[in-house]
Amino acid sequence: MRLPDGYQERIYTPQQARSVEAVWRHEESQAGRSLILPDGRCDVIVRYNADRAVVPRLVVTGPATRPYWVTFEAWDRWIGVRLRPERGGVLWGDALARAKDQVALEDEAEALVPELAGLCVAGVSPADLQQALVRFVEGRALSPEGHRVGETVRRLHLTGGRFSVTELAARAGCSTRHLNRMFASTVGLSVKAYASLVQFHRALRLVCRAGGSLSDAAFEAGYADQAHMTRAMRRFGGFVPSDIPEGLIRPDVSGGLWGNRTA
Amino acid sequence: MKLGYTIIYVKNVPETVAFYEAAFGLTQRFMHESTLYAEMQTGNTVLSFSAEEVIELDGLAFAPNEKSAIPAGWEICFITEDVEAAFEKAVASGCAPVSKPHGVPWGQTISYVRDLNGCLVEIATPMNLEG
Incomplete structure (x- = not known):
């Protein structure tokens, strides 16, 4: 799978000590539109243009569970901070419960994060934008519940979303009901919804890179059969396994690893 | 190979x-x-x-080793002549005892602990293959 030209990101480690999962930038050299795959995370983004006369716009996204299209002009640029899944409340506060698949733009975004309201003025430098975004997101204490949810998120990623909620609750040392409640209030999605996203992203990688058949990939990803994988790809990507588009904007959902990774 | x-x-x-x-x-x-x-x-x-x-970027997935969970179905086995002393040292250093040193019919002395991550570790005397 090829990432689109112009997309790059830097993953921050160690993971759980921070709110920021990654800082990413993207640039488009011509007008068009691009498919964004859902990753269940919240981002705070400033969208601007190489033409400094264009006033930058603030965007706050809620945890996405559906693919969506973004349209853009030539030389549109983005600089974004992706938060760790258990830190969505930093951007949305109590509104996180209603943030699923929501995108707040400009005034709406500034109402969510008034601290960044003055940031979007014509001519502001990318370096200042990045610094302001990271500074806003970092340095916030995480509640004990947030830590426990963070551990569950970690287990979900290590298992490719294949642990049951029962197993996750046993490992977290609480009831499934309590885990679901903690998870939903911290991530903004149900455990099951988040697990399905992790499983989908892993399946996507297996289809593209594992070197086997589609049914091999479905089996390894933990789907009951190939039809279940196809359904998941339709739902989360809008495509079928035999026809995965090139140039997907596909953030590295693992949140792992060694610093800079360029497309 | x-x-x-x-x-x-x-x-x-x-x-x-x-x-x-x-x-x-x-x-x-x-x-x-x-x-x-x-x-x-x-x-x-x-x-x-x-x-x-680091595993997710290679498309791997596994059940992570954790003290609170049941261990995976494989082990590391360390060989020593003095199993008693090695077992005691391991437990004193924070291993959880699972099976204290004991003899088995084929002549070995064996014992089991779990390490800090919950992995199964065996401590045993060498196996005498000529016996």
Whole structure:
């Protein structure tokens, strides 16, 4: 799978000590539109243009569970901070419960994060934008519940979303009901919804890179059969396994690893 | 084909290395500057530890080792002439005892503990294959 030209990101480690999962930038050299795959995370983004006369716009996204299209002009640029899944409340506060698949733009975004309201003025430098975004997101204490949810998120990623909620609750040392409640209030999605996203992203990688058949990939990803994988790809990507588009904007959902990774 | 490495995925590599040095008397032979990977001095077949978080980028998935969960169906086995002393040292260093040293019909003395990450570790006398 090829990432689109112009997309790059830097993953921050160690993971759980921070709110920021990654800082990413993207640039488009011509007008068009691009498919964004859902990753269940919240981002705070400033969208601007190489033409400094264009006033930058603030965007706050809620945890996405559906693919969506973004349209853009030539030389549109983005600089974004992706938060760790258990830190969505930093951007949305109590509104996180209603943030699923929501995108707040400009005034709406500034109402969510008034601290960044003055940031979007014509001519502001990318370096200042990045610094302001990271500074806003970092340095916030995480509640004990947030830590426990963070551990569950970690287990979900290590298992490719294949642990049951029962197993996750046993490992977290609480009831499934309590885990679901903690998870939903911290991530903004149900455990099951988040697990399905992790499983989908892993399946996507297996289809593209594992070197086997589609049914091999479905089996390894933990789907009951190939039809279940196809359904998941339709739902989360809008495509079928035999026809995965090139140039997907596909953030590295693992949140792992060694610093800079360029497309 | 030759067995080169046994690589155990762990939450914290430096902590695991320090634990294995204290509990089993091994020595670290390499640590990557990122502290996401380390190797122990174990001869031709290297025991190494890798941080769990690096697996997802290769499309791998597994049930992570955790003290609170049931261990995976495989083990590391250390061989020593003095199983009693090694077992005591391991437990004193924080291993959870599972089966104290005891003789088995085929002549070995064996024992089992679980390490800091919940992995099953056997401590046994060498097997006399000529017997």
